[in-house]
Amino acid sequence: MKFMKSDTTPAEKVMDPVCGMRFKPEKAAATVEYRGKTIHFCTKACRKQFERDPTLYVTRHPSR
Numbered sequence: 627m628k629f630m631k632s633d634t635t636p637a638e639k640v641m642d643p644v645c646g647m648r649f650k651p652e653k654a655a656a657t658v659e660y661r662g663k664t665i666h667f668c669t670k671a672c673r674k675q676f677e678r679d680p681t682l683y684v685t686r687h688p689s690r
């Protein structure tokens with residue numbers, strides 16, 4: 627068996643929906659629970675902005 631493991635694993639990263647920054651979850655400065663999901667933010671300011679109007683940042687797939 628062969629594993630090509632590197633320390634850059636994109637799947638581990640989360641995206642801040644406010645500014646679009648990608649980072650590892652443990653680097654998040656703030657998180658919020660929204661609709662059963664944990665959303666990560668790079669700064670508390672981003673979380674504040676999200677909380678003002680979450681629907682702006684959560685992209686929902688159309689049902690059709």
Ligand SMILES: [Zn+2]
Binds near residue numbers: 645647667669
């Ligand atoms: Zn941010």
